[in-house]
Amino acid sequence: MNVTGHTRSPASIRDVAAAAGVSYQTVSRVINGHPSVKPSTRERVLAAIDELGFRRSATALALASGRTRAVTVLTANTTHYGYASILQGVEEAARAASYAVGISVLESADEAAVAAEVQRAADAGGGLIVIAYDPAGVRALDAVPAEVPVVGVVETPASPPGENRPWVWTDDREAAYEATRHLLSLGHETVHYVAIPSSTRRTSARTGGWRQALKEAGAPQPRPVQGSWGPAGGHAAGRKLAKDPAVTAVLCGNDDLALGVLRALHEAGRPVPGEVSVAGFDDAPHSAYLTPSLTTVRLDFTGLGRSAFALLHGVLEESAQVAPHPVSVPELVVRESSGPPPS
Amino acid sequence: MNVTGHTRSPASIRDVAAAAGVSYQTVSRVINGHPSVKPSTRERVLAAIDELGFRRSATALALASGRTRAVTVLTANTTHYGYASILQGVEEAARAASYAVGISVLESADEAAVAAEVQRAADAGGGLIVIAYDPAGVRALDAVPAEVPVVGVVETPASPPGENRPWVWTDDREAAYEATRHLLSLGHETVHYVAIPSSTRRTSARTGGWRQALKEAGAPQPRPVQGSWGPAGGHAAGRKLAKDPAVTAVLCGNDDLALGVLRALHEAGRPVPGEVSVAGFDDAPHSAYLTPSLTTVRLDFTGLGRSAFALLHGVLEESAQVAPHPVSVPELVVRESSGPPPS
DNA sequence: GCTCCTTGTGTGACCGGTCACATTCATGCG
DNA sequence: CGCATGAATGTGACCGGTCACACAAGGAGC
Structure with a gap:
């Protein structure tokens, strides 16, 4: 009292x-x-x-015992839906475990800048969660010193971090495959793809899944259009695609990109889904309310963040509740933006 | 080496x-x-x-000297555009000053839960930045012990935190006033308002600005429709408004709400802006790419976050670079969703 | 009755820094 | 020449906890 x-x-x-x-x-x-x-x-x-x-005093505890009870999330972005949701998931799980959550943004993908930021984050003590969906994140994951506990949130298990470290992922390849199959099954001859910036030199998981679906269906494989992360990139890509009358179906690397494409098609006078079908990726909250509402693939980013924390928690404390990977299955959400091609 | x-x-x-x-x-x-x-x-x-x-060692430094070089952001949400952008601004400024950034989410607005979370955040040492745009945030700001340095990000200077503490704000009242004036100037008889959940018992700043504009114009003052934060709430509100043929202009508490309203109007067969004009709030990244693109008021959330940090930084270190409040002016962005009423 | 183990509690060192003060040596100046 | 002054460096205590170990009291086993 x-x-x-x-x-x-x-x-x-x-x-x-x-x-x-x-x-x-x-x-x-x-x-x-x-x-x-x-x-x-x-x-x-x-x-x-x-x-x-x-x-x-948390400080004294940390100094005397070494246990820090803190994690730092390293990410290139905090505002995009996927990133923000992962962060939210991490925070939820961390709060439940009485861990503090730090956040550190990779402003530039520049090698030296990334290394410096990683150092700063590592200095904070505790563990690191690196969102490695983009070049900056991938570099960061590589730059983490070996003695620092870290979990990577990566695009695909096929491109594991350099060393033998734990990571979590959504099955983006499968998700892209599903979405592409959906569009093909509607009768489209092929599906064009507007890509998000790739995290690796090699093609991304999403691109891979898309390509595989086309291949299996024996459909022509157009070159992916390079987009950025936001609607502006989608808009630019959409303008190019809109000019080509052969384009009847477009898969986009994320919902923001899809939004830009939708807009570009509208401006070009090509009705969706009447002439062109569009599908997105991630199921951002606004996608259901667009006109036309967006067909997309829902990914459980929040759950991904929770898993990442759980994994790291297991590494940090040997009370290793390494919960069995509840890798969530991507879920195709069909809405108004996809339909059969014009006859 | x-x-x-x-x-x-x-x-x-x-x-x-x-x-x-x-x-x-x-x-x-x-x-x-x-x-x-x-x-x-x-x-x-x-x-x-x-x-x-x-x-x-940052830990040892903190213990021995008391200087923690860390700030924790307390917020009810990390994914909504405004919140995420404020966080981003804080992080930018903090990084530039070599401060660590912690984040702590107020999951419930429950008095006890909020108090516990505030305690946890305060224990982390350093200063606090509380985003008090909603009931949970406001409670949190109240619950911060007097000896802990804190800066509030509040809705309006007219409702200062209980004690004499620094805070920053966007001029939401002015912004709502501007947006309402814009709609009225197009010839609408009055403007309806879909509100975000209020942070105070009293009417919010946005509601106040809207009301004032109506009053000055001698326009009828309809009851604000209560929305939530997301598009779903806007959709529900929009369905009600769509039924009333007298409604020709709707101002929404944020862009997500506006998106829901747009969708509801579309479903009801009421063209925008042909029959109804809609304006949003915040200028989220996707608003420019909607169809119709959304008239809205742009607020500099990132700058707000930077200011909040600068202020806190000044409190924490007497090297008080208390930069003169560069309170940014809200900027009306007129796009396709607003136009003259049907004649 | 004595040792031995268990339960409950206290002592000193330590984590990795900072802070206040002491010490040494070279100067400047009356 | 003696002493105050300042530059350059070292010493011990301290921040608020934890850890390893010592120690006293009480009961079991021989």
Whole structure:
């Protein structure tokens, strides 16, 4: 209750010890739930803790024991839906485990800048979660010193981080495959693809899944159109595609890109889905409310973030509740933007 | 270079001191740029630092000196555009100042839950930035203990936090006023309003600005429709408004809400802007690419985040670069979704 | 009765830095 | 020449916890 008033500098365990008439070590035992403390003593200590408003200093704990109970998320972006959702998932899980969450943004993909940022993040102590969906993130994952515990959120298990480190992923390849199959099954001769910037030199998982579906169907394989992350990139790509009357189906690397494509098609006077079908990726919250509403593939980013934390938590504490990977299955959501090709 | 190999536990200043043949205090002086160190000594120490790969422990620094060089952002949400952008601004500014950024989400607006979360955030040391645009945030701001440095990001300067604490804000009132005036100037008899959940018992700043514009114009003042934060809430509100043929102009508390309203109007067969004009709030990245593209008011959330950090930074270090409040002016962006009423 | 183990508690060192003060040596100046 | 002054460096305590170990009291086993 701290009726006594002025709590200048917050009480330390020695203050509590003095108030309870025990040694500081006994106080430490009480706050750590050590078994061999006489109940009456424990009671007294707890009373003192309550009265003095004692709160154990996270800093001192970290210094003395090495346990930091903190994770830092390294990411190139915090506003895009997928990234923000992963972050949210990490935060949820971390909060449940009483971990602090730090965030560190990779502003530039420049090698040196990334390395510096990784260093800063590592200095914060605790573990790292690196979102490696883009070049900056991939570089960051590579730059993490070997002794720092880290979990990567990667695009695909086919491109594992350099060393033997844990990572989580959504099955983007499968998701892209599904979406492409859907469009083909509607009768489209082929499906064009507007890509997000690739995280690797090689083709991305999404591109791979798309290509595989085309191949299996024996459909022509057009060159992917390079987009960016946002609607502006989609718009630019869409303008090119809109000019080609042969284009009847477009798969986009994410929903923002799809939005830009939708807009470009509208401006070009090509109705969706009457003339052209469009599908997105991620199922962002607004996609269901667009006109036409967007066919897309839903990915469980929040769950991905939770898994990433769980994994890291297991590495940091040997109380390794390494929950079996509940890799969620991507789910195709069919809406108005996809339909049969014009006859 | 650390050619010697195995850096087991990271080097401490005493290790560096031993390697350089000086005392640990001298090492401390070097890393802190203290003037009275002989250049030749400094040189030697720096060489040792480099060789051992020494990095000063943030934890030890925090414990010994009290300076934490960290801020924690308390927010009810991380995915909505406005919130995410504020966070991004904070992070940018913090990174530039070599501060670590923590994030802590208020999952529930429940009094006790909020208090617990605030405590956890305060324990992390450093300062707090509370985004108080919603009930949970407002409660959090109230719950911050007096001795903890905090800056609030509030809806309006007219409702200051309880005590005498610094805060930043966007001029939401002015922004809503502008947007409403715009719609009225097009010839609409009045403007309906779909509100975001209010942060206070009293009417929000946005609601206030809207109302004032109506009043000055002598227009009828319809009851605001209560929305939520996302498109789903806008959709529900839009369905009600669509039924009323008298409704020709709708202002929405944010762009997501506007998206839902747009969709509802479309479903009801009421063309925008032919029959109904719609305006949003925030200028989210996708708003420019909607069909019809959305008239909205752009607010500089990123700048707001930067200001919040700058202010907090000033409080934390007396090197108070309390940059003069560069409160950005909200900017009306007129696009396709607003036009004259049907004649 | 003595050792031995268990339970409950206290002591000192330590984590990796900072801070206040002491010390040494070379100067400047009366 | 003696002493105050300042530059350059070292020493010990401290921040608020934890850890390893010592120690006293009480009961079981011989």
